[in-house]
Amino acid sequence: MIEILTSPAFNTIQDLGRRGARRFGVSTSGAMDPVALAAGNALLGNDDNAAGIEIQTFPFRLRFQTDAAFALTGADHASTLAGSTVRPWWCMRAKAGDVLAVIAPRRGARVYATFGGGIDVPRVLGSRSTHLRGGFGGLEGRTLQAGDAVPIGRSPHRSDGRFDFGVAPPDVAIAGAAPADDRVLLIRVLRAGEYDLFSEAMQAAFWSTRWKISARSDRGGYRLTGGKLTLDAPVEMRSHGVVPGVVQVPPAGEPIIQMSDANTAGGYPKMAAVIEADLWRLGQAAPGSFIAFCEVSYQDAVAAMAPVNDYLAKLRATADLYREL
Amino acid sequence: MSINQPSAPFVGTIEKSPKISLIGTLAMLVEAPGDFDLVQQGRIWALADAVSAWPNVQEAVIGVTNVMLVFEQPPADIGMLSASIAELWHRTPSRKTGGKVIEIPVVYGGEFGFDLPAVASRSGLSEREVIRIHSEGDYTVCAVASSPGFGYLHGLDPRIQMPRKSVPSLSMRAGSVTIGGMQTGVAVLTSPNGWNAIGWASVAMFDPRSEQPSLMLPGDRVRFRIDRIEL
Numbered sequence: 167m168i169e170i171l172t173s174p175a176f177n178t179i180q181d182l183g184r185r186g187a188r189r190f191g192v193s194t195s196g197a198m199d200p201v202a203l204a205a206g207n208a209l210l211g212n213d214d215n216a217a218g219i220e221i222q223t224f225p226f227r228l229r230f231q232t233d234a235a236f237a238l239t240g241a242d243h244a245s246t247l248a249g250s251t252v253r254p255w256w257c258m259r260a261k262a263g264d265v266l267a268v269i270a271p272r273r274g275a276r277v278y279a280t281f282g283g284g285i286d287v288p289r290v291l292g293s294r295s296t297h298l299r300g301g302f303g304g305l306e307g308r309t310l311q312a313g314d315a316v317p318i319g320r321s322p323h324r325s326d327g328r329f330d331f332g333v334a335p336p337d338v339a340i341a342g343a344a345p346a347d348d349r350v351l352l353i354r355v356l357r358a359g360e361y362d363l364f365s366e367a368m369q370a371a372f373w374s375t376r377w378k379i380s381a382r383s384d385r386g387g388y389r390l391t392g393g394k395l396t397l398d399a400p401v402e403m404r405s406h407g408v409v410p411g412v413v414q415v416p417p418a419g420e421p422i423i424q425m426s427d428a429n430t431a432g433g434y435p436k437m438a439a440v441i442e443a444d445l446w447r448l449g450q451a452a453p454g455s456f457i458a459f460c461e462v463s464y465q466d467a468v469a470a471m472a473p474v475n476d477y478l479a480k481l482r483a484t485a486d487l488y489r490e491l
Numbered sequence: 492m493s494i495n496q497p498s499a500p501f502v503g504t505i506e507k508s509p510k511i512s513l514i515g516t517l518a519m520l521v522e523a524p525g526d527f528d529l530v531q532q533g534r535i536w537a538l539a540d541a542v543s544a545w546p547n548v549q550e551a552v553i554g555v556t557n558v559m560l561v562f563e564q565p566p567a568d569i570g571m572l573s574a575s576i577a578e579l580w581h582r583t584p585s586r587k588t589g590g591k592v593i594e595i596p597v598v599y600g601g602e603f604g605f606d607l608p609a610v611a612s613r614s615g616l617s618e619r620e621v622i623r624i625h626s627e628g629d630y631t632v633c634a635v636a637s638s639p640g641f642g643y644l645h646g647l648d649p650r651i652q653m654p655r656k657s658v659p660s661l662s663m664r665a666g667s668v669t670i671g672g673m674q675t676g677v678a679v680l681t682s683p684n685g686w687n688a689i690g691w692a693s694v695a696m697f698d699p700r701s702e703q704p705s706l707m708l709p710g711d712r713v714r715f716r717i718d719r720i721e722l
Contacts, residue, residue, distance in 0.1 A: 188552045188561065190697075190705040191639045191679070290699050299680050300639045302699040359512035359520060402654060402672055404527065405636060405643055407552035407559025409518045417657040431554055431636035433655065433672075439515035442565075467516045468565040 167231040168281070170314040171265065174223040176384070179285050179304035179316070180426075181217040184293035188407065188430045195295035195303065196426050198222075198276055198385060198449030201336050201474060202240035206280030208482040209237040209257040209333065211322055211489060216284025217294035219310065221277040222385075224270040228279075230260040234318055235282035235329045241274025241450060242335070256332035257485075274450040282321030282329075298385075298427060327489045333481050337447065340473045350376055351451055354444050354462045354470065358412060360401070360435035368395050372437055373459060377421070381453045385427040388448070390457075394419030401435060408432040411440035411448075413459075423448065443470035494573050509557075509580050511573040516565035521576055522557040527673065529645065531556050532633050533585030536709050540586070541579060553634040553709050555643050555674065588631050590711035595668075595677065597626065599690035601721030603664045606687035610653050610670060618722055624648045625668075625689065630675065630713040635705050640679045640697030642707030647675045659685035666691050668715065692718075 182203065183196025197203040197220055204214040219226075221240075230236075237257035238245055245252040248264040260266065268277050287294050287305055296304025305314060333339075361369065377390040396419045408414070412424050414434035421437060426449075440448055441462060451457060462470070494511050507524035514520055521538070523531045532555070539551035539558045547566065552559040566572045599622040600607045611618045630646040637643075647670065655671045660683065663669075667678040669686035678684055679696045692715075696706045707713070 186550050187704070189550055189635065191636050191641045192699075192704075291704065297639075297699075299682055300697070300699060356513060356515060358514055359510070359522075404522075404555035404557060405634065405671075405674070406520055406522070406554035406557045407518070407561075407636065409514055409559075409561065411515050429637045430552060431634070436514065439513070439518075442516055464513070464516065464565075464569060471516075471565075 168234070168316050168318060169229045169231055170310050170312055170316065171227040171229055172312055173226050173310045175309060176223055177219060177221050177226060177310045178296035178298065179217050179287060179310070180220045180295045181293055182215045183426065184291055184295055184297070184303070187291045191430050192291060192297065192300065193428055193430050194410065194426060195293070195297050197278065198426050199240050199278065199446045201446040201478065202276070202278045203280065204478050205255070205333065205336070205481055206237040206239040206257075206278050207284070208478060209239070209331075209485050210235055210280055210282045210329075211486060212280065212282065212284050214478070216280065216319075217287065218278050218280035218285060219316075221268055221279060222275060224268060226268045228266050230262055230264045230266070232262050232318070233260065235259050235321060236266070237280045238268065238277055239280070239335070240276050240278040241271035243271045243277045244269045253332055255335050257329050259329045275452040276450060281318045283319035286317040286319035328491055329489070331485070331488050333485070336474065336477050340477050350456045350458050351447060353448055353457050353459055354441045354467065355413065355438035355459050356441060356462065356464060356467055358436035358439045361437055363397055363401065363435060364395060364437065365398060368397075371395060372421075373461070376456050376458055378456055379451055379453050383453045385425055387425050387428055388423040388451070390421045390423065395421060395437065397435065403433045403435065405431045405433045408436070409439070411442070411445050412436055413438040413440065425449070441467040441470055443467070443474055494569060506581065508577040511576060513569065514559070517562050519560045519562070519572070520557060521560065521580070527556050527645070529588065529631060530585045532645065533587060534580065534583060537583045537586040538576075538580055541583060542576065552636065554636060555633050586710070588710045588712060590632070590708055592712045592714065593707065594714050594716055595692045595694050596716050596718035597668050597690040597692045598719045598721060599626070599668075599717060601691065603667050603691035604689045604721070607689045610651060610687055610689055613653055614651050616650065619720070621651050621689065622717065622720060624651050625675065626715045626717045628675075628715065630715075632707045632709055632711040632713060633674070634709055635707055638678075638680045638682065639699065640705040640707060642676055642711070642713070644675045644713055645673075647673055649673070653687045655685040656687070659683045660688070663688055664691065666693055668692055
């Protein structure tokens, strides 16, 4: 069991998301940076899909009520366990009574706290992820708050195994699309259904604009500002399924990228869709930061997942080996 | 951008194929050609039933005359897959409605039906006329989507159709009875919503702990009954 001491807002229990219930209108939820969550679980020898805490507001503090192994992955953060520094992308062992404090990230938006054995809340529709709008999953379907007691499962590994090691974060270990410059995150996309309805000038503006992620952005979606993309003739589309990463253009012209908590359906014209290999990078982009889009082919979009999968596989193998040393 | 419809000259009167497009590498949208009607929607239901059993299809998500396939892994050959879907579309007969009938009592107008005056004004009818027309409709659940258990209902009288708002209302109450374009529905969650609220109903639409979590399913029929009118 762990006890939440401080949690400002919007910190939730998430796994890799809820699959197969979209047909009932249930969005996937799940970690905004699934690579960080899976990496934390791999460090601890958990299943990739074990639930952890997605921390996106700070400072966040918790107290261990039992001895437990844990890892912190995701955004580059400054944190302490019982007053001593905890490095990012590192796993450690805590003693009962230790307080873990996660301070605001220096870079990135979301820190993932994972625990040996994973967070043991009931699965709802196949997942432990918090579905905030629906009010189910996670801890009573809501954000964490001070005083909450969060159950931890039994660690799959013996308690005398080694837990004090880390890994290079994926944005260092995996080459992505080259950044446009230091302050703009380049996001690879495929064109989507209504791309051709936009004039050449609008298409050109979509690719050349340096888009700012507005303050009105959250796990549901990122609203972009910096330009307006309008159609010569408006279209009333019929509602259809959408997935996280889709870039829609509402009539007002400012694009919205749907994210983990997005509705399962939408009716706005679709300009593009963020490739799976860049969705986790976008999940770490904070409001106020800038992104730009670049186009890739379907084949390149598929191939881009190989280094991500290799990274996680290598990390898991190395961590398993290290833990037994 | 469409995978299967390059700008080709018109060659004959064979039925048009669905428009098939990708949403990233793990989702594909199949949109029925032509105007909305329940026969086309029934073909979408039948297509969704069939493709759900295909390998690598995690699920088929039904929309309004369209279906989105979600894949476990990126398909190896997109061209071949879309050809198979188009072929299946042409030989799959429409599935008929025949689900259960759901009756929903509605408080029309009032605090939660705040867009009723705008719907009346656009239609050129009185608010009472809008209510009468809405409550006399015979509706079919086309799709369950957008939020948990939310049914897109077909059968709205064209006189009271109203486009979705370009800027959504920031907080619309769960249970709001709404009009969005040519569809109507009952909001399941309190959240931002681009549809027009004309009333409110207190029916439980969704239970995540149930094996069958959604009250409405594609093919069900819905009738709205006037519980009360607040003007």
